[in-house]
Amino acid sequence: MTKETQFTPTRRGFLGLAAGAGVLAAAGAGQKAEAQIATTAHIVILGAGAAGAALANRLVGRLDGARITIVDGRKEHWYQPGFSLIAAGLKPANYSVSQTTDWLPRGVELKTEMAANIDPEAKTVALGNGEVLRYDYLIIATGLVLDYDSIDGFEMDMIGKDGVGSLYAGPDYAAKTWAAAGKFAEEGGVGLFTRPNTEMKCAGAPIKHTFLIDDIARRNGARGKAEITYFANNASLFGVPIVSEKIRMVFGDRGINHAYNHVVQSIDAGAKRVTFATPDGPVERDYDYVHIIPPQRAPDVVRNSGLAWADKWTDQGWVDVDKHSLRHNRYPDIFAVGDVAGVPKGKTAASVKWQVPVVEEHLVADIAGTSSTASYNGYTSCPLITRIGRAMLIEFDYNNDLTPSFPGVIAPLEELWISWLMKEVALKATYNAMLRGRA
Amino acid sequence: MKDLTFGTLIAVFEEIFGRGLFWVMVGAAVIITLAYLYVLIRDRSVSWHKFLWAQLSMPFGAIAAVLFVQAMTHSSFADIGGPVDVIVLLGVAVAGAVGAAILVYTVESLLWPKKATDA
Numbered sequence A: 001m002t003k004e005t006q007f008t009p010t011r012r013g014f015l016g017l018a019a020g021a022g023v024l025a026a027a028g029a030g031q032k033a034e035a036q037i038a039t040t041a042h043i044v045i046l047g048a049g050a051a052g053a054a055l056a057n058r059l060v061g062r063l064d065g066a067r068i069t070i071v072d073g074r075k076e077h078w079y080q081p082g083f084s085l086i087a088a089g090l091k092p093a094n095y096s097v098s099q100t101t102d103w104l105p106r107g108v109e110l111k112t113e114m115a116a117n118i119d120p121e122a123k124t125v126a127l128g129n130g131e132v133l134r135y136d137y138l139i140i141a142t143g144l145v146l147d148y149d150s151i152d153g154f155e156m157d158m159i160g161k162d163g164v165g166s167l168y169a170g171p172d173y174a175a176k177t178w179a180a181a182g183k184f185a186e187e188g189g190v191g192l193f194t195r196p197n198t199e200m201k202c203a204g205a206p207i208k209h210t211f212l213i214d215d216i217a218r219r220n221g222a223r224g225k226a227e228i229t230y231f232a233n234n235a236s237l238f239g240v241p242i243v244s245e246k247i248r249m250v251f252g253d254r255g256i257n258h259a260y261n262h263v264v265q266s267i268d269a270g271a272k273r274v275t276f277a278t279p280d281g282p283v284e285r286d287y288d289y290v291h292i293i294p295p296q297r298a299p300d301v302v303r304n305s306g307l308a309w310a311d312k313w314t315d316q317g318w319v320d321v322d323k324h325s326l327r328h329n330r331y332p333d334i335f336a337v338g339d340v341a342g343v344p345k346g347k348t349a350a351s352v353k354w355q356v357p358v359v360e361e362h363l364v365a366d367i368a369g370t371s372s373t374a375s376y377n378g379y380t381s382c383p384l385i386t387r388i389g390r391a392m393l394i395e396f397d398y399n400n401d402l403t404p405s406f407p408g409v410i411a412p413l414e415e416l417w418i419s420w421l422m423k424e425v426a427l428k429a430t431y432n433a434m435l436r437g438r439a
Numbered sequence B: 001m002k003d004l005t006f007g008t009l010i011a012v013f014e015e016i017f018g019r020g021l022f023w024v025m026v027g028a029a030v031i032i033t034l035a036y037l038y039v040l041i042r043d044r045s046v047s048w049h050k051f052l053w054a055q056l057s058m059p060f061g062a063i064a065a066v067l068f069v070q071a072m073t074h075s076s077f078a079d080i081g082g083p084v085d086v087i088v089l090l091g092v093a094v095a096g097a098v099g100a101a102i103l104v105y106t107v108e109s110l111l112w113p114k115k116a117t118d119a
């Protein structure tokens, strides 16, 4: 994309001319020229993460007079795709940390509380401090919760010690994960890399971690002493069959073992042993390093509100929405966007980028008294790192079709430097631009 | 990727470098380019003597650009995985080379204006 041009000050001589000439055009073209819709509706957004912040920024530009309230009790905003790099020692913990307030537009009110209860009949949301908000439209963008409690014997303070890693838990835990993983990559031993048996955000992340630690052990000259195994939760390595096969081949090339239908049930950190649930009963494995990713579910506020699917993902509680419009199937004034939405794919920040404009269009159309045909096709993307310096840019939709953004230029199933550059340089910038409603 | 418009591209660049730095760099680039055009117009011809120096600087610019990109992105030549990577690499090198040439030529022309001996 833009990689080849951004680093040399002198090349900017050319870019600069183009950019300089384009500034005036961009100033106009960057913002949508659509007329604002006048309204007094109260829109409540739960969660100021990737999806909530992006939608708030876009709605402010589309609506005139709307009251927009965004609810999030977490002061820090986390750029989660960075966790994979932090847990490989490539970035410091603060690479992923900013403030929630950095991303919110003027004119939006932030409630620094968590939503505690939703009443979709009365159209109210109760906050942790007891305050009750009445809404006309409700956007659920709370992301998901990591259910560490469901792994017997697991305590958060194990992370980073005695060969236990868990990079999902947050930027600091990702850094602690590197302490444990880095030691394994120097000393070798038995490394177990796992994933949960629920839907999960960025299903490529457990695999990226496996490849990165394999590569770092190689660079340390310790790969000969390390035995690395990736444990899939079901009978495939990735939800998209063609990608699963490709990963199997690359695992083969790297000498990474894999096992199917293994789900972590419990851990005994003292004995350095995990127990997997498998179709043939429990299986125990000793480790020198284990990477744990816990089961992932919708937050309690969603699961207890009667808004979740009744007949799908009943142990996980994702919001019961239409997979194309992201509108709630029973309460038309409620939408879900981001990780919490009950759709078959799409738990990535890249999906958020495609989902947010769809919700925006439907919401604005409702307010204007018209209708919208905007539709989300399941687009999900994952720069699947296969070593430091190379990645596969994997993009797909609900049909498990590959949907490359740069067909014929960036091959999706090839390990490329350009795809690594995307992850390392362009992804965070694109993510930030998305948060501001500009991408 | 959705809607890769010019506006998006500018937004992404602003995020990579920070808004202030990005526009300062754009400004610097515009100034260097304008200075280059200025010396071309002032001297009414390309000075082949200076152009020789500019040409000599090109390989250094190319190498510096490639090493800089690699250092910034934890990568090396071994990461080249396919034709598009070679194109990116060459793009970086050409950018560095041309950029260095323009810079050297412009600085030379500004510091040592046209001499009679120049062709």
Ligand SMILES: Cc1cc2nc3c(=O)[nH]c(=O)nc-3n(C[C@H](O)[C@H](O)[C@H](O)COP(=O)(O)OP(=O)(O)OC[C@H]3O[C@@H](n4cnc5c(N)ncnc54)[C@H](O)[C@@H]3O)c2cc1C
Pocket: A046, A047, A048, A049, A050, A051, A052, A071, A072, A073, A074, A077, A079, A080, A081, A082, A083, A084, A113, A114, A115, A116, A141, A142, A143, A144, A167, A168, A201, A202, A205, A299, A301, A337, A338, A339, A340, A347, A348, A349, A350, A351, A352, A381, A382, A383
């Ligand atoms: C290790 C890792 C690697 C990843 N790599 C990639 C990648 O390479 N590419 C990619 O596209 N995506 C990647 N992702 C996924 C991406 O980060 C998420 O899909 C994205 O952040 C989802 O956005 P969201 O707004 O739904 O949730 P989040 O960004 O998690 O935001 C949810 C917000 O809701 C708030 N909240 C929670 N409960 C409540 C409540 N009750 N009331 C109010 N607010 C609440 C939270 O505090 C949080 O701020 C990765 C994720 C992880 C963990």
